Amino acid sequence: MKRYTIFVITENFIGILNRITIIFTRRGINIDALTASESRLQGIHRITIEVTVNEDTVIQLVNQIEKIIDVIKAFYHEDTAVVYQELALYKIPVSRLDSGLEKIIREHNAKIIAAEPDFIVLELTGHKEKTQELLEILKGYGLLEFARSGRVAVAKRMLTIDSFVK
């Protein structure tokens, strides 16, 4: 079993996401993370799905996703074939601010993106291992809330979606 990133390029119609996710549910496969938003081309959506399965399964998943009428193309990639980032936000109470925390923020290259009377919000971009590491540390600082995005990824190979969207 390996972690795969699946890219799906679709028309921007209601219900497409549902059609895609039921392909995973029917096989009892859990989606690790999912990101969806408009692609570079207007009216075309790009969905990034992370899943941990073996290669035979991911090939079948991609084939069945491509079968969906309003899906234009689907690809799968191993971790080494994509360039990706994840975003994490951490909400810390102001009462826990001290020089130790300041050092941690600097060492991990986190940014303070919000400062309110009661709390601050830190942002960290990177791979899961990095955001996870900071999470473990900040749990000891009275972490109030934590949110992590799925992957935003681009493939390493030189292929644009234009060739599929005619």
Add this chain to the structure above:
Amino acid sequence: MKDMMRGADIVVRSLIAEQADLIFGYPGGAIMPVYDALYDYHEQIKHVLTRHEQGAIHAAQGYARVSGRVGVCLATSGPGATNLITGLADAQIDSTPLVCITGQVAAHLLGTDAFQETDVVGISMPGTKWNIQVRTVEEIAPAIAKGFYIARSGRPGPVLIDITKNAQVDFGEFNYSPCLGFRSYKTHHPIEKTIIQEAAELINKAERPYLLFGQGVVLGKAESELKFFLDKSGIPAASTLLGSGALPQEHPNYVGKLGMHGNYAPNLLTNQCDVLIAVGMRFDDRVTGDLKRYAKQAKVIHLELDPAEINKNVRAHVAVQGDCRESLSMITEAIQAKSHPEWMAKFRELEELERSSVVQHDITPTKTGLTMGEVIHQINQYKADDAVLVTDVGQHQMIAWRYFNYKKPRTQITSGGLGTMGFALPAALGAQLYDYSRQVICVVGDGGIQMTIQELGTIMQTKAPVKIVLLNNNYLGMVRQWQQMFFDKRYSFTELDNPDFVKLADAYGIKAQKVSDRADLKEAVEDMLIHDGPFFLEVVVEKEDNVFPMIATGCSVEEVRLS
């Protein structure tokens, strides 16, 4: 001067533009505007009122299967739409082209749990090739055009179009243009010459080549191409459940039927061939048995339109993705003319074994009770060459399939992938209404017929001359057989107390007869087939008759048993 009309009229005019001339349905509140519009177009489009929406959709399936056209059905919102789900799932898995139009509550009521409101689009998503909810009158015609295009192209399948009531009553311009394609859906896949060469080389070198054909040949209209390929290559060919009829059974290369209750030789010899050519079939588990022990010794060539089917169950050494009509004729050109008499003789030898140990007892039994097989055997003697066989699900389905003499394509109508009991009666009605002059023989069991028996009312109203043969053993036969073989004969809830079926058919004004003695069978079958109008023939058959050969679940194709 714009052609302005109600959305409901646009619906009917769009169906007519798509050449739908016969549709099935059941009215209700949310679809009433469309039914009102239908009232004005009865010259151009005929509607058949069934007795349940499930009857409507199965009838549309029967119509589509026999004609090759897109089946159409209409239903209202809420329970009307949910009653279609079984038929949608059935059409989806058996690749039958259908367009189902459901009424829906007015757009401003969506999501409020209004009367007869359900999320049909959500519920039907896994069971449809495509679906859409139309909320404005302008969207109606494009949605119907797209729906028909999707239903009939590529690998056919069912689509559902949910139309809100406000869209049906609003006025809009009727400006119909058929859908000719769109960017996210590729229906034609060009076949690479190098792949054809690879396949041809394998076939030329093969000593024991074997061809399996399925419904893809029928859907692709590739019956002649298959025949020419077999004539030139000399390769033995066997059929899946839904492939029957694609090759006439008298063809010298035809060796029988595949799968759990297919013929002995075709199953056994799968594990002895060296090249396996699969055409328009998807290696369903009923055909393959245990995949770990299925044709592992062979090089597999898979001629298949749907890329998701290639390498799904069985690894293809040469995957020829595309329309089998094209690929078959390209391969026929590339191969050498050959014959394989010794290999073919192996099939015939085992056929003889099956004949003496199973077939003989099925179709010409000596015991007192009537067997299902002998009834089918009698039907074969009197039926027309192009008679259509529609079966329900269970033992009778397997026996009828084994013994019916299929001579023409599109004469085999049964619920294969989903195995829906209750499919046959409405499907036979749909098939018959496509062509009143064709013989449509509907073979059912006492369990299955009662699931959709209300459609006798539709047969009565339309006077469709369907020939219904009820093989009555007062049991859910297939389940009982499994309980006998694998559950120590613990017949848990499989015995049925049945009504007087003849009286029931009579109540529906349908000529009926009951036969329980061998002496009466021949004449009853003959009478039924020449009768002008619908006929209900109940045949009382042996209570504990079993279907063999059989490949039990988890077994390999070479473990096919004769008893």
